[in-house]
Amino acid sequence: MTGRPQRDVFFVSNSVDELGGVTSWSHQMARLFTERGHRVHVIGITEPAVPQELGDLPYPTTTLYDAHPPRVGPARGLRGRLDVTERRLRAERAAGMRERAAELTALFRAARPGAVVIVTQVWAMEWVELADTNGLTVIGMSHESCAYSRTTSRFRRVLKHYKDVDRMLALTREDADLWIRQGMNNASFMPNPLPFMPEVPSPRTGNVVVSIGRLHDQKGIDMLLDAWAETAPSHPDWRLRIYGSGEDEEILKKQCTALGLDGSVDWMGRTGDVPGALRGGSVFVLSSRGEGFPLALMEAMAAGLPCAAFDCAPGVHEIVRDGEDGLLATLGNTGELARRLDTLMSDKVLRDSMGDAARVNVQRFATEEIVRKWEELFAFLER
Structure with a gap:
């Protein structure tokens, strides 16, 4: 230096x-x-x-x-x-x-x-x-x-x-x-x-939505499950992979069962390989009640995943350009988040174009x- x-x-x-x-x-x-x-x-x-x-x-x-x-x-x-x-x-x-x-x-x-x-x-x-x-x-x-x-x-x-x-x-x-x-x-x-920039982005070939975060009230996994309950019936070949652990794990798994989602939700636990987890997905979802400048969102975009996210903080709409490299939903509106997920899950051309844009745009950080x-x-x- x-x-x-x-x-x-x-x-x-x-x-x-x-x-x-x-x-x-x-x-x-x-x-x-x-x-x-x-x-x-x-x-x-x-x-x-x-x-x-x-x-x-x-x-x-x-x-x-x-x-x-x-x-x-x-x-x-x-x-x-x-x-x-x-x-x-x-x-x-x-x-x-x-x-x-x-x-x-x-x-x-x-x-x-x-x-x-x-x-x-x-x-x-x-x-x-x-x-x-x-x-x-x-x-x-x-x-x-x-x-x-x-x-x-x-x-x-x-x-x-x-x-x-x-x-x-x-x-x-x-x-x-x-x-x-x-x-x-x-x-x-x-x-x-930006935490990392993988040399090779996700191929976006798996019918998988990825969530990464602590199983804690702030991360809103309960709201994600409610949204997934609306989305999953229209996409029986898709899965939701939830990576993370925390104090709310037991109650969230009970909610998952009560909503009839056990057949489409995978509880992956903590991961030491975030790039690997993201490579296996085609869409990323952020359901938090509150954030700052979420690293997980940046990591997903770097991996080339289009994101559906609650607009829960200025940092979220600073990172995601709504309609260009991801889709934002009003905080707490699980129906709207479900529709954002459905849009991305239903349209591979849109997923690919938004994922490619996400990987380019996030490099400003x-x-x-x-x-x-x-x-x-x-x-x-x-x-």
């Missing part, structure tokens, strides 16, 4: 290896920065409930807690403030946070001038703001849409804990504008990079372009 400053870049997340898109994004970016000569360190606050296998990494990782820090809620009323057990837990948690923040400070202090701290999840920011970040650039990120964040406790935490960082990054300009309207004048945006934008942001914030 020549002509660019080599920086120390810290990624701080809830966990180094928890299952999910934020972890995948963090390690993709960590590898890209490492390849460009930056010195990267990935830091997690605690061990995850469900880890993912990361393989050999070309940079160090650190986890601050061996066990999850004590969980305590806000002290409500006089009784809550006087509860001895709660007070003890609060004191333990506060002391532990100070100790772990001191560990962060030691790591940060060893960094070269121009170092950057990228906090990928707002919970992790609670430790970073206790650490000494003087002289460092601190960037806080929200990997979900502003609208979906508002349905969670994370919304208020973003407003509280990211208000003083050097830059708060959403994933789209539309979301950044929404955060600015909430008073976050430090908000901007940075899209996710190529890794080289996104890394360049990051390095320009680092240089701008350092001035």
Whole structure:
């Protein structure tokens, strides 16, 4: 690497290896920065409930807690403030946070001038703001849409804990504008990079619709099953392959049986071979209630699959050009999603033309372009 400053870049997340898109994004970016000569360190606050296998990494990782820090809620009323057990837990948690923040400070202090701290999840920011970040650039990120964040406790935490960082990054300009309207004048945006670009796209010869994501309420697999119940009878030679695992697996399988879909739905479990899973499909479906800038959607388009998706976030209609490389449905309208699936399943010429367009269009998020934008942001914030 020549002509660019080599920086120390810290990624701080809830966990180094928890299952999910934020972890995948963090390690993709960590590898890209490492390849460009930056010195990267990935830091997690605690061990995850469900880890993912990361393989050999070309940079160090650190986890601050061996066990999850004590969980305590806000002290409500006089009784809550006087509860001895709660007070003890609060004191333990506060002391532990100070100790772990001191560990962060030691790591940060060893960094070269121009170092950057990228906090990928707002919970992790609670430790970073206790650490000494003087002289460092601190960037806080929200990997979900502003609208979906508002349905969670994370919304208020973003407003509280990211208000003083050097830059708060959403994933789209539309979301950044929404955060600015909430008073976050430090908000901007940075899209996710394309996770991969297979040399050979899917042949789109199998009568298979593919879904990839955690079996969790956010991913809307229950709504996908409702949509599939409307679509499947007209396409008895098609199958729905659902890749993923999670806490809702049992209840979703019961719903599948109740809808009479066991003969056309395959529960594939977690996969370590996403390109392979996509190669076996001809259509991709995203049924999420909320997203940020979904990697699975980008991966499917890179594999040449046309996508039917709920328009659940600005990131979705930023990635999919409705009617050109995929078809969007109104969030929660399972009948409309079913019709979008039916359109793609019924017309091979349309599938092929949209799939080819998807593979071309998604390359505007190529890794080289996104890394360049990051390095320009680092240089701008350092001035």
